[in-house]
Amino acid sequence: MAKDKGASERPVVGVDLGGTKVLAGVVSPTNEILATAKRATKAEAGVDAVVERLVKTVRDAVSAAGLELDKIEAVCSAAPGPLDPEAGVVRNAPNLPGWENVPFAHLVSEGLGGLPVFIENDVNLGTLGEFVLGAGRGYRNIGIHGSAGEIGHTVVLADGPVCGCGNRGCLEAVASRTAIERDIWLGIKAGRESSIREILKRDKRERLTSGVLAEAYSAHDPLVAEVIGRVQFYLGLCVANVINLIDPELVILGGGVVEALDEGFLEPIRRTAYQYTLNKLDARNIDIVPAKLGDDSVLLGAAVNARWRLAER
Ligand SMILES: [Zn+2]
Numbered sequence: 001m002a003k004d005k006g007a008s009e010r011p012v013v014g015v016d017l018g019g020t021k022v023l024a025g026v027v028s029p030t031n032e033i034l035a036t037a038k039r040a041t042k043a044e045a046g047v048d049a050v051v052e053r054l055v056k057t058v059r060d061a062v063s064a065a066g067l068e069l070d071k072i073e074a075v076c077s078a079a080p081g082p083l084d085p086e087a088g089v090v091r092n093a094p095n096l097p098g099w100e101n102v103p104f105a106h107l108v109s110e111g112l113g114g115l116p117v118f119i120e121n122d123v124n125l126g127t128l129g130e131f132v133l134g135a136g137r138g139y140r141n142i143g144i145h146g147s148a149g150e151i152g153h154t155v156v157l158a159d160g161p162v163c164g165c166g167n168r169g170c171l172e173a174v175a176s177r178t179a180i181e182r183d184i185w186l187g188i189k190a191g192r193e194s195s196i197r198e199i200l201k202r203d204k205r206e207r208l209t210s211g212v213l214a215e216a217y218s219a220h221d222p223l224v225a226e227v228i229g230r231v232q233f234y235l236g237l238c239v240a241n242v243i244n245l246i247d248p249e250l251v252i253l254g255g256g257v258v259e260a261l262d263e264g265f266l267e268p269i270r271r272t273a274y275q276y277t278l279n280k281l282d283a284r285n286i287d288i289v290p291a292k293l294g295d296d297s298v299l300l301g302a303a304v305n306a307r308w309r310l311a312e313r
Helices: 047-064 104-112 124-132 170-176 176-188 196-200 210-218 222-246 257-274 296-310
Strands: 012-017 020-026 035-038 075-079 089-092 100-102 115-123 250-253 288-289
Touching: 012 047, 012 124, 020 047, 020 296, 035 047, 035 296, 047 104, 075 104, 075 124, 075 296, 089 104, 104 115, 115 196, 124 296, 170 176, 170 222, 170 257, 176 196, 176 222, 176 257, 196 210, 210 222, 210 257, 222 250, 222 257, 250 257, 250 296, 257 288
Parallel strands: 012 075, 075 115, 250 288
Antiparallel strands: 012 020, 020 035, 089 100
């Protein structure tokens, strides 16, 4: 079926499926986000319930764009874990209980009246989104993005805290926002000096949002500085490992913490990364920069991927 022209004329839907939320976006042929919709994943409810919520979220986004499903060319969904993009099967997903060899693409397509549905790993899609439309524009090859997915489960501290995947000392268990919150609360409970409680009380908040972290960090809160310092060290090590392994032109770091803390957060990561890079002469030519697309990187990457996959048909 010759579709090379028609394939790029209608919008596609990109979906970011994570352990806590599903975000769907209708994306125009020129990569503009026309509308989005969001839902809690409710991962504990199991595969069928999550797929149903995802399908509803796609339908909501399409309605919000003022369209009908039959005006959509294809859907591409991210999934958090190893998967087979050709077969459309999710092998497993550490943050989604019960996901083992799930025919994800088929199930979603069934819920959407048989629309073509592609799937791809979320880290790959976030990277693709940033590479094509965000911080990676103009570069030929790039390194890592975010601290989710497989890179998040590289072991950086062999005897470290237990990770959601069951191993110990994964990057995610040591340097994710969950790890930051855990360590700050542990510090507070142990009586360490910190302004966190006062900030939360003032703002009538209970959760340690990225904004609260950023305020305490820039005020040199001793506990927050220590916890964030540790995170920066391990992220720096991980970036150095990636540089030593694949020699990229650019490394993009994404996520809410990077966004909120920005340059003040990145500089110590760069220092550690350059310090642990073997090829010191060339290391400084590798740019380590913040992501640009924020929460939209995965869904935009999914939209780009959907068009690529359609063009291959
Ligand atoms: Zn892990």
